[in-house]
Amino acid sequence: MIGRLNHVAIAVPDLESAAAQYRDTLGADVGPPQDEPDHGVTVVFITLPNTKVELLYPLGDNSPIAGFLEKNPSGGIHHICYEVEDIAAAAAKLTADGARVLGDGKPKIGAHGKPVLFLHPKDFTGTLVELEEV
Numbered sequence: 001m002i003g004r005l006n007h008v009a010i011a012v013p014d015l016e017s018a019a020a021q022y023r024d025t026l027g028a029d030v031g032p033p034q035d036e037p038d039h040g041v042t043v044v045f046i047t048l049p050n051t052k053v054e055l056l057y058p059l060g061d062n063s064p065i066a067g068f069l070e071k072n073p074s075g076g077i078h079h080i081c082y083e084v085e086d087i088a089a090a091a092a093k094l095t096a097d098g099a100r101v102l103g104d105g106k107p108k109i110g111a112h113g114k115p116v117l118f119l120h121p122k123d124f125t126g127t128l129v130e131l132e133e134v
Helices: 015-025 064-071 087-096
Strands: 005-011 034-036 041-047 052-058 076-084 115-119 129-133
Touching (some): 005 129, 015 041, 015 052, 052 064, 064 076, 087 115
Parallel strands (some): 076 129
Antiparallel strands (some): 005 076, 034 041, 041 052, 115 129
16 A cells, blocks of 8 residues: 655754755755645755655644644654555555544645644654655
8 A cells, every 4th residue: 555655754952953964964955944834834844865864843833843842842743644546545454453543534735735633653753754746
């Protein structure tokens, strides 16, 4: 069902500093910040030859990243995203197999303009999993 790794998301306490570190220290291709109000985050994508890294920073008071950073003040890996061909079919199979889809269970449009949904970390060895339809 899952396809290639789309990105690894890292929550950061200072978006500008983290982007500069990837750009200046690691020599990575760092994109511009983009606000994603529906998800409560500002993101910066770092393009690598085989995948992407997504830097996440809180946007607004109700950001899920704010809570993550309270528990992890230095930041850290927040989630991993896999590609799927049909997100509705993937969600149906996962829920039939006992996995929990977060939120209302319906896909939202993600930072790439494609449908995404998140799976409960307790169902995937402690890892928050995002699925993105390609």
